[in-house]
Amino acid sequence: xxxxxxxxxxxxxxxxxxxxxxxxxxxxxxxxxxxxxxxxxxxxxxxxxxxxxxxxxxxxxxxxxxxxxxxxxxxxxxxxxxxxxxxxxxxxxxxxxxxxxxxxxxxxxxxxxxxxxxxxxxxxxxxxxxxxxxxxxxxxxxxxxxxxxxxxxxxxxxxxxxxxxxxxxxxxxxxxxxxxxxxxxxxxxxxxxxxxxxxxxxxxxxxxxxxxxxxxxxxxxxxxxxxxxxxxxxxxxxxxxxxxxxxxxxxxxxxxxxxxxxxxxxxxxxxxxxxxxxxxxxxxxxxxxxxxxxxxxxxxxxxxxxxxxxxxxxxxxxxxxxxxxxxxxxxxxxxxxxxxxxxxxxxxxxxxxxxxxxxxxxxxxxxxxxxxxxxxxxxxxxxxxxxxxxxxxxxxxxxxxxxxxxxxxxxxxxxxxxxxxxxxxxxxxxxxxxxxxxxxxxxxxxxxxxxx
Amino acid sequence: xxxxxxxxxxxxxxxxxxxxxxxxxxxxxxxxxxxxxxxxxxxxxxxxxxxxxxxxxxxxxxxxxxxxxxxxxxxxxxxxxxxxxxxxxxxxxxxxxxxxxxxxxxxxxxxxxxxxxxxxxxxxxxxxxxxxxxxxxxxxxxxxxxxxxxxxxxxxxxxxxxxxxxxxxxxxxxxxxxxxxxxxxxxxxxxxxxxxxxxxxxxxx
Ligand code: SF4
Numbered sequence: 001x002x003x004x005x006x007x008x009x010x011x012x013x014x015x016x017x018x019x020x021x022x023x024x025x026x027x028x029x030x031x032x033x034x035x036x037x038x039x040x041x042x043x044x045x046x047x048x049x050x051x052x053x054x055x056x057x058x059x060x061x062x063x064x065x066x067x068x069x070x071x072x073x074x075x076x077x078x079x080x081x082x083x084x085x086x087x088x089x090x091x092x093x094x095x096x097x098x099x100x101x102x103x104x105x106x107x108x109x110x111x112x113x114x115x116x117x118x119x120x121x122x123x124x125x126x127x128x129x130x131x132x133x134x135x136x137x138x139x140x141x142x143x144x145x146x147x148x149x150x151x152x153x154x155x156x157x158x159x160x161x162x163x164x165x166x167x168x169x170x171x172x173x174x175x176x177x178x179x180x181x182x183x184x185x186x187x188x189x190x191x192x193x194x195x196x197x198x199x200x201x202x203x204x205x206x207x208x209x210x211x212x213x214x215x216x217x218x219x220x221x222x223x224x225x226x227x228x229x230x231x232x233x234x235x236x237x238x239x240x241x242x243x244x245x246x247x248x249x250x251x252x253x254x255x256x257x258x259x260x261x262x263x264x265x266x267x268x269x270x271x272x273x274x275x276x277x278x279x280x281x282x283x284x285x286x287x288x289x290x291x292x293x294x295x296x297x298x299x300x301x302x303x304x305x306x307x308x309x310x311x312x313x314x315x316x317x318x319x320x321x322x323x324x325x326x327x328x329x330x331x332x333x334x335x336x337x338x339x340x341x342x343x344x345x346x347x348x349x350x351x352x353x354x355x356x357x358x359x360x361x362x363x364x365x366x367x368x369x370x371x372x373x374x375x376x377x378x379x380x381x382x383x384x385x386x387x388x389x390x391x392x393x394x395x396x397x398x399x400x401x402x403x404x405x406x407x408x409x410x411x412x413x414x415x416x417x418x419x420x421x422x423x424x425x426x427x428x429x430x431x432x433x434x435x436x437x438x439x440x441x442x443x444x445x446x447x448x449x450x451x452x
Numbered sequence: 453x454x455x456x457x458x459x460x461x462x463x464x465x466x467x468x469x470x471x472x473x474x475x476x477x478x479x480x481x482x483x484x485x486x487x488x489x490x491x492x493x494x495x496x497x498x499x500x501x502x503x504x505x506x507x508x509x510x511x512x513x514x515x516x517x518x519x520x521x522x523x524x525x526x527x528x529x530x531x532x533x534x535x536x537x538x539x540x541x542x543x544x545x546x547x548x549x550x551x552x553x554x555x556x557x558x559x560x561x562x563x564x565x566x567x568x569x570x571x572x573x574x575x576x577x578x579x580x581x582x583x584x585x586x587x588x589x590x591x592x593x594x595x596x597x598x599x600x601x602x603x604x605x606x607x608x609x610x611x612x613x614x615x616x617x618x619x620x621x622x623x624x625x626x627x628x629x630x631x632x633x634x635x636x637x638x639x640x641x642x643x644x645x646x647x648x649x650x651x652x653x654x655x656x657x
Pocket of ligand 1: 255303304305306307308309310311333360363364365366367368
């Protein structure tokens with residue numbers, strides 16, 4: 001690689017790290033400001049935890065109630081044990097609606113089951129409609145943050161991408177101009193495609209009402225305009241009653257984007273003649289959730305409302321970035337959810353991807369005690385996988401976080417050069433011993449980033 | 453449903469029951485007692501403006517509608533069923549959604565004028581539930597300008613008050629807090645992505 005090329009790669013990586021830091025810092029400050037406005041925030045968090053626990057501790061009853069209510073309102077409820085069943089259902093329902101394409105609003109559940117790839121294998125095209133997802137899809141990347149998935153791309157790259165992929169010419173790098181280009185491109189699809197696919201933030205057992213929280217309006221487009229709407233929802237998203245929305249809709253936007261309320265929140269119940277889709281299908285997805293529920297300590301992770309506050313508060317996440325976690329759910333929540341949703345043996349390292357500093361627990365709107373669950377999962381890994389918390393395991397953990405052993409060692413060198421060696425007797429301590437997020441020394445971390 | 457899928461249902465429910473055998477008592481909380489407390493229109497105006505939507509406080513609603521449409525150069529504007537006659541008369545060229553317009557027709561209009569179910573002062577939110585003068589959801593989604601009228605007596609205090617006022621409605625509800633927005637490109641906020649790019653709230657005294 002020539003020097004200019006190498007230099008550009010270098011700068012891009014530095015830019016990525018700056019972007020991520022800027023994102024987490026900005027959102028953290030916004031969250032703190034709007035949370036401080038709510039005088040009863042702490043009791044509200046308790047309430048949020050109680051709402052979710054009530055549903056989770058008697059989940060069968062709540063899901064059956066939800067099924068009855070959705071069916072009564074003209075919707076159809078389906079059950080999927082795993083990703084393959086859910087994907088097959090979406091494909092079948094799409095074809096039954098006479099379509100070979102869908103418009104889709106970003107959802108973690110559909111990412112988790114790999115819906116787009118599964119549909120592609122069936123000859124069905126999935127159009128991502130979130131701006132960031134569009135950018136990520138056009139670039140052939142993976143999302144790096146739950147809320148701002150394209151935070152690792154800068155405006156010039158996005159301009160080049162839109163000119164190459166969307167047939168736009170003469171675009172400026174102004175985010176408003178780029179956003180307008182995406183609007184033009186997607187508007188045609190919103191008006192044309194007959195099947196929409198969404199996730200759900202909440203579903204009310206009592207009434208069958210489904211709730212989607214979003215910013216851009218693509219969620220409204222996907223849930224309102226198509227003839228057929230398919231919602232794929234993890235079974236842990238159910239909440240008991242309509243009044244619980246009061247609690248959850250106060251907690252979520254403030255914790256998530258640091259707004260008092262996000263631009264658009266949609267509620268719908270089955271189908272409404274003359275307003276929105278004629279067909280509504282709700283797919284209730286297990287895919288490891290019942291296994292998670294079976295762990296009396298670990299099950300609290302199912303309370304998660306995917307706000308991403310724990311990511312933004314996490315010193316490890318801020319440095320390692322979303323890609324390092326190697327699955328749909330990054331950050332502290334990913335470290336406790338991914339090993340439980342999938343097989344623990346496939347994610348033995350993730351429970352160590354934390355310094356146990358507790359910042360995640362403090363901000364979590366549903367009071368998930370992430371550090372306690374991490375420690376619990378560490379002991380489960382040791383017990384069930386027979387691996388002592390040894391150097392070997394730690395190396396494996398860090399190799400996972402840093403993508404390879406070589407890179408891990410480079411990062412280690414970086415840490416030593418930074419004078420942190422005194423606090424880092426063993427590889428494990430890289431994370432477990434550091435309470436204060438250490439100031440990353442520019443040079444060594446850039447070396448690290450270059451190598452990623 | 454086909455056999456294998458109802459098998460999925462039985463199996464998931466069985467797994468859930470097996471997973472929670474240790475749970476002996478479920479603490480049923482009875483939800484908060486929600487009442488729809490009135491809110492402060494001044495706070496609403498301030499909070500809506502925080503989202504970079506415009507707020508016009510007036511006792512001449514029709515006049516304000518006409519002025520806003522003129523300001524945005526909006527002539528052909530959608531009118532939902534049940535829009536008050538004087539608001540309708542303020543639209544240069546009202547396009548009624550009766551019978552329902554095709555989505556492409558809606559997208560080609562300059563704007564839409566609606567009322568609302570109520571508004572939330574604390575969060576600067578407009579709540580739409582498809583009642584009279586609001587129309588179906590597509591109506592407030594596809595046109596590029598949304599002029600929304602809120603009467604002072606429709607202003608509620610906070611989100612729980614809005615949920616209380618909605619009751620156990622099965623109608624589709626949309627909470628609108630400012631124009632659509634994204635911060636996806638380098639975290640720079642851009643107003644107006646897919647929904648209406650401009651939201652103008654008329655607050656009737
Ligand atoms: S674990 Fe808590 S803080 Fe993290 S995403 Fe879930 S709800 Fe938000």
